[in-house]
Amino acid sequence: MSAHAMNAQAHASHSAREAHHDAGPTTALGFWIYLMSDCILFAALFAAYAVLSPATANGPTGAELFDLSFVLAETFLLLLSSVTFGFGMLAAVGQDRPRAMRWFIATFLLGAGFLAMELYEFNHLIQMGAAPGTSAFLSAFFTLVGTHGLHVAFGMIWLATMMAHVMKDGLTDTNLTRLNCLSMFWHFLDIIWIGVFTIVYLMGAL
Amino acid sequence: MATASRHPARPGPDPSAAQAAQAHGSAASYRKGFILALVLTVIPFALVMGEFLPRTATVAIVLGAAVVQMVVHLIYFLHLKTGEGERWNLVALVFTAIVVGIVMAGSIWVMHNMNYYMMVPMPMPAH
Known part of the structure; x- marks a missing residue:
């Protein structure tokens, strides 16, 4: 048994992998593959937007509609939420529950701020007469940006659920695996947002 | 580590x-x-x-x-990472990047051509 020769830490992690049939890494890979398929869904929406963005049907164009400083603030909120989630994961892995909960609450609030800004923007656009039915450009815009926003909304529901799990059962292996998947989901949404602000807002405003 | x-x-x-x-x-x-x-x-x-x-x-x-x-x-x-245990993550990512590239570049290319040849009445340069 060479495992006995190892130090306590290596031994612990080694036996955890073998004895408990730890499903963590397999689950993470499976979730990663789901994220990749989600990525292809977004690629289709991006392609539709890129093709339809000139089709404004004499309606307003992106350059007339988009407020870039507003979008920059949304971007900062989402980026900060990615970092706070990362710190939350570090605290969770270190079994520091109060600290992890504080970071998760911060992440939730930043996500809520992002979503509130996006809903405000959608409402503002519709009030100005730039509704999804106005032109093919706006249909594609609302579908793409709305799908991302819907993902963020589901991420927040999932995060609230995980906070309840962690309060009830603590930072167990199962909960850490779930949190790991959620953190991948959250970081993934931030990566999709890079595509959104670049292709929709920045290129649209040029 | x-x-x-x-x-x-x-x-x-x-x-x-x-x-x-x-x-x-x-x-x-x-x-x-x-x-x-x-x-x-x-x-x-x-x-x-x-x-x-x-x-x-x-x-x-x-x-x-x-x-x-x-x-x-x-x-x-x-x-x-590109390490031993992480390889399948990377393989899936590279595959996805290729599909995303084909979907996006292909859509833009095909639709641009279609607009050029069929739909949009463009002022054609004299031959």
Whole structure:
């Protein structure tokens, strides 16, 4: 048994992998593959937007509609939420529950701020007469940006659920695996947002 | 490995903590990623809002900054590595990137051609 020769830490992690049939890494890979398929869904929406963005049907164009400083603030909120989630994961892995909960609450609030800004923007656009039915450009815009926003909304529901799990059962292996998947989901949404602000807002405003 | 040593063998109930810590990077990696992402966000916004450069240069820098920032997120936030156990993550990512490239470039190319030849009445240059 060479495992006995190892130090306590290596031994612990080694036996955890073998004895408990730890499903963590397999689950993470499976979730990663789901994220990749989600990525292809977004690629289709991006392609539709890129093709339809000139089709404004004499309606307003992106350059007339988009407020870039507003979008920059949304971007900062989402980026900060990615970092706070990362710190939350570090605290969770270190079994520091109060600290992890504080970071998760911060992440939730930043996500809520992002979503509130996006809903405000959608409402503002519709009030100005730039509704999804106005032109093919706006249909594609609302579908793409709305799908991302819907993902963020589901991420927040999932995060609230995980906070309840962690309060009830603590930072167990199962909960850490779930949190790991959620953190991948959250970081993934931030990566999709890079595509959104670049292709929709920045290129649209040029 | 450096991150594992930051969480020295805690006598806590979770033996996989050290193993998991490796997969979640360190506070330093998140800080580094945050600063890089911040810079790569501010540059394209400043260029578009300030209109400092000609249009073509701005488009090139904006698209380049987006690609670099996506890679920064993958490395510093998602901790994508090329090591032994991580290979399938990377394989799936590369495959997805190829499909995304085909879907996006193909759609734009095909639809542009269709518009050019069929739908949009364009002022054709005299032959």
